Amino acid sequence: EDQVTQSPEALRLQEGESSSLNCSYTVSGLRGLFWYRQDPGKGPEFLFTLYSAGEEKEKERLKATLTKKESFLHITAPKPEDSATYLCAVRYAGGFKTIFGAGTRLFVKA
């Protein structure tokens, strides 16, 4: 079954405490993996697209990496404003089809 699984479901960090979020997928023919940030009461906001294993993208304190079966979102020295839900989505062979993970809720305490 085609699936996208994110872990952990929730993560609590102290400000400055680096960590990683995981997105694993079981689809064939990956066309792209997307990371989004979602704040309460808002829609998902696009962060990164990764296309192939070994690719990395960075934006401020966030760095996304991709292997053949999973992606990591590394958060370096997080700040309270990084608190949000981070969503992973996978587009795969078959055209438009995109599967979203359930997300990781990140809480960063000052």
Next chain:
Amino acid sequence: DAGITQSPRHKVTETGTPVTLRCHQTENHRYMYWYRQDPGHGLRLIHYSYGVKDTDKGEVSDGYSVSRSKTEDFLLTLESATSSQTSVYFCAISPESSNSNQPQHFGDGTRLSIL
């Protein structure tokens, strides 16, 4: 930010009543999507559109219908709302074709409660 407006932002209604949610875009993108988001689930696709009057079903389409009479507007209708349709509904847009790898961009959602 992508120009996507969803209306209403919040709605409370009763079981059995019809409900229509609207998504309006100013980006002239070809593809528009309706998703629902529920706790413990990822975003799930209800219906999508690949052009004016061109629509197709997603994975959770039962009980929902859509229409797109103009490029900029995509309507989602619950013909007879049920409590299981209580959810947050998101509209998304993307440019180009279904084979492109462009990300989808989302509106801020409609919180729908059906009592």
